[in-house]
Amino acid sequence: MPTSPTVANWELGLRLREHRELTGLTAVAAAKAARLTQPYVSGVEGGKLKITDVRLKALAKAYRLSEESYAGLIELRSAAEQRSWWQGYGGLFNDDTLRFFGYEHGAAAIRSYDGGLIPALLQTEDYARAVIRGAGPNIRMADVERVLEARLIRQHRLDGPDPLRLTAVVTEAVLHQQVGGRAVLAAQLRHLAAMVEQRPSTVDIRLVPFTAEAFHALGGGGFHLLEFPGPRLPALLWQETVTATSLLDHPVRLREFDSAFDQALERALSTTDSLRLIRQFAKELG
Known part of the structure; x- marks a missing residue:
């Protein structure tokens, strides 16, 4: 399919939610561990908000992600940052x-x-x-x-x-x-x-x-x-x-x-x- 920053950002959020749930953390606990807010974490997981490299790294640390998993998230974040025609x-x-x-x-x-x-x-x-x-x-x-x-x-x-x-x-x-x-x-x-x-x-x-x-x-x-x-x-x-x-x-x-x-x-x-x-x-x- 054609590259869509919106779909990339959505998939990034879905993967983050999967990783959070695998660790047994609630959105509130994950936000606290990464020094973020629960509405922000939920917004990112729902594909409604974008995440910075620093905040993505903080969540990856809280979820104890492997280098391979983290690299996949970085790739999606990069795709999500591309400019789209609808912007x-x-x-x-x-x-x-x-x-x-x-x-x-x-x-x-x-x-x-x-x-x-x-x-x-x-x-x-x-x-x-x-x-x-x-x-x-x-x-x-x-x-x-x-x-x-x-x-x-x-x-x-x-x-x-x-x-x-x-x-x-x-x-x-x-x-x-x-x-x-x-x-x-x-x-x-x-x-x-x-x-x-x-x-x-x-x-x-x-x-x-x-x-x-x-x-x-x-x-x-x-x-x-x-x-x-x-x-x-x-x-x-x-x-x-x-x-x-x-x-x-x-x-x-x-x-x-x-x-x-x-x-x-x-x-x-x-x-x-x-x-x-x-x-x-x-x-x-x-």
Whole structure:
């Protein structure tokens, strides 16, 4: 996968938590031994805070790490310090959203569900601009083009030598919601079809028709399940609502959303039938 400082920092925190638990120390006891604070240690373990060389060395000493283990942590800390493209947009997005961009950049696969909009990674420029403008007071009109720019940069993960694997389940409602107007929606639908045709091994779009029976995710907001290479990094859940964003790794919540996604996928048409319906609507729109 492409190098992501956010993912490197997250893995560093996970490894530190593993080492702490192996020593039998609580976060409070570890902080005291390393002359740090418990909120700081927990923030580092959760990937929300970065750690300096001096503080990393103090924790390594408290955990009695081997030279090999310590060297691995130093390597991750170095990767976490690299500058990322999303850092240039810090004034536009909250911390959770910026961390999501970092996790998305380093993910191996994403499963997305949305009942009303095309997922951001598959939006055309005109469709995305209309979505962003429609966000109302959440985004200033003066910032629309910069927010759009960040969204288009995110889409680069669908290309390159090791592209992201994306499975997007959307409801038939997205074919009717004329975001940006009739012509913009028509172009967006043609773009969806082209994405699947050009990237059949990495992009899959599945449509839940209006004729489908009820399912758990119906009526709820969109969500994204991120998966990472290797067994060490767990899956993550990303949600956005009108007023809040959340990035979760709680196993119980993840299982619930995993089940909800699978149920939506069961209600969806096949890839072939989904594309047929998408092309049909695009043709009708002109």
